[in-house]
Amino acid sequence: MIQTENLTKQFKTTLAVDRLTLQVQEGEVFGFLGPNGAGKTTTVRMLTSLIGPTSGKAIVNGFEVGKQDTDIRRSVGILTETPGMYDNLSAQFNLEIYASLYEVKDPKGQIEKYLRMLGLWDRRNDEAGTFSKGMKQKLAIARSLLHEPRLLFLDEPTAALDPEGARLVRDFIEELRKQGRTIFLCTHNLDEADRLCDRIGVFKSRLLVVDAPARLRSQLFGRKVVFHLHAPAPGLAQTAQALPFVQEARLVDNKLLVTLEDPDLHNPEIIRALVGAGAEIQFVGELRRSLEDVYLQLVKAA
Amino acid sequence: MDKIKTILHKEWAEVFKNRMVLFATIFLPLMMTALPLIILYATAGAETGDFTSQMPKQFREFCPEGLTGGECFQYYIVSQFMIMFMMIPLIIPVNIAAYSVVGEKTTRSLEPLLATPITTAELLTGKNLAATIPAVIATWIGFAIFAVGAAIIAKSQALLGALLDPMWLLAIFLVGPLLAVLSVNFSLMVSSRVNDPRVAEQLSSVVILPLLALFVGQISGFILLSRSLVLIMAAVLLVIDLGLIYLSVQLFERETILTRWK
Structure with missing residues (x-):
């Protein structure tokens, strides 16, 4: 699903990502851990073709970053660090915009499916700006799933959520895993990574280690x-x-x-x-x- | 095409939910329409006889044939304000376009939008049309109201004919849209490069300066607006617009926009 080879990103004098070589298998929940400023978001942005690498290679869903960017963007879902909804538009209209941009075949059906699944159907006509942080996050998750991507990038999905909201989002990620989707999860929440991830990669500009959480514990x-x-x-x-x-x-x-x-x-x-x-x-x-x-x-x- | 329509609908839904933007879009054309009509009505009584022969030669040249001295005076005054119509397609889009990219940066909605399979050309075309169409329609409606008002107020067919001269029709229906495209693309360029919506609006307002210069030039007698001058303006604007469209696409660097924004 994801294969990178010496993927590097340099911003002027800052080396944000240093020769990242990584493989994420289909159906895997991969936790990408690292301190603030470690380059996690930069990595996600490269893998979702939002920014290009300085050097190295990345294949995502069979498409090469930098060469087949539109195909990559069409085939993956992304939950960005902040929900970034249009606050003065209704929840439904927000999703309609993205359903159209992702060329979803049955937009109405898909929107209803995910709004119901995430418990937002009754609030569909309310402006997104009136939603709590947790509800906005759920709406953003719905947005990332409308086109049914098999690969999903989640950047800090439970950050800034209260415990109840975080639990809801975690349960939903668990549900997505059961559906066999591949999830690339950036998180600071180590307990969350421990519970959800099949493997984790600890990252600080370069990849320090990759393994299953239990095996890492045992090795160290x-x-x-x-x-x-x-x-x-x-x-x-x-x-x-x-x-x-x-x-x-x-x-x-x-x-x-x-x-x-x-x-x-x-x-x-x-x-x-x-x-x-x-x-x-x-x-x-x-x-x-x-x-x-x-x-x-x-x-x-x- | 569907993606362009989607961006267009999204922009309009967002922009026109803001009552101040809606007010500005409606109020400005109304004011620019009302001013020349009020002046036309107020100066109607100035016609106290034919003093054409007493007028300076330069002033007589300015007057279309068949107008009395008083009508010529009316035509001269109203013409100065007609240039105001050309301000509408310049000013209205600044409100919309200047906010359009930097606004998405501040609300953090730009990253998920850029993560979709939309191309830069589709995104910018949608944003372009969203700002250009209201400006052009507002200008045309304003001028249509002026035309109806002038037909009621003007005391002679000669004066009405002069006010609705093809030169003004060219200015409104050809130069107007070209000015709107100029204003929108300049504002979009600014909006892509700055990180503060206030800076975007301030910088984008610079776009009205050339037209203000034309207004001052006409009032002071340095420039005399004529059909040929309007056509030259249209040709120059077309070239500038094409250059600006190219530049705004080139300057819309997804990576720079995303990584510079904190």
Whole structure:
């Protein structure tokens, strides 16, 4: 769906995007994370043919950026950082404009479908300027979907929304994923990325890393398993540490913290070893690192 | 073509929802129409006899044949205000066109619009027509009202014939639209390059200066508007308009507009 090779954008003295090489597969929700000014919006603008690259190549939906720009714009949907609706026109008229520009075959039907789906049908005749931020965002989402694009770029879709509005938008993205659409999601909200994205790319002018959130956590921090013990005997940490697959084992109060490469595979064995050493295990859990930890570690290192 | 129509409808729906713009579009032509009619009516009593022979030679040359001295005086005064008609197609589009791109920048609606498969030529044609058509129609309606009013007020066919001389018809129906195109494209160019709607309107207003110069030139006697001068004006305007249309398309750089705007 998206394939870039050394995609670069230079604005006079600022290198906004530096040799971005990336692939996004069909049906994937790809999270594009990075601090403010990292070049995320510039990347989206290049991939939607709004601006041209300085060098490098990008293929979007089979069309090449810079050569088949109109085809790209016709085939993708974009939710820009701000909704950018015509405030003194009705919600329906706003969508009619875009349905016509995207040459939608059944504009009335499509407009009704998405306004109903997003709960705005009863407000269709109201001016967009009277809508709350969340409603405007939903209207903008409807606008980006009118022509049924298989690839959707969402630039900070829940920014500036209250928790309820953000939840609604997230649920809708989840719904779009179920429909098999490919979503390129720029977000600051790491919890959102963790929940929605199949893979994430951490970006700061250049791509720092790309992987599934869980795998990134595991690669950067390993996976920690916590054994809650009843009156732990001294030397239990050494027993665990002696096992070849254990990276680190520490006893803190009544908890034994063990870093493992693959807990799913090694937990039974370590439990057997601990029980054999006289440990009374109350329960076992995994200590999850947040995506925020992953993100901060990567961005700081960059 | 459908995309141009869409932009046209969108612009009109937005612009004419603003009552001040609607007021300006209606008020200006009405005022420009009323002024020469009031003057024509007020000066009707000035005719106290034929003093053509007492008039200076230069003034007699200005008068079409068959007018009495008083009618010549009326024709002279009203003619000065007729140039005002040509201000309508210059001023009205400034309101609409100067805001049209920078307005979309301020409301952040430009990026989603440019993300659609619309071409720059389609977008600018739609915006062009949206500002040009009301200006031209307002000018023509204003002149039609003037023509009807003059037919009622003018005391002789000779005076009416002079006021509705083909020179004025050329000026209104040929030069008028060309002036509107000039004003719109100049305003669009400014609107594409600035980031503040107020700056856009201020800079775009500069476009009326050449016509003001013509007005002053005619009043002071330096320029005498004639059929040939109107035709020369039309030819020059046509060349300028074509150049401005080319320039406004060239200066509408999507990338610069999007990335410069903060």
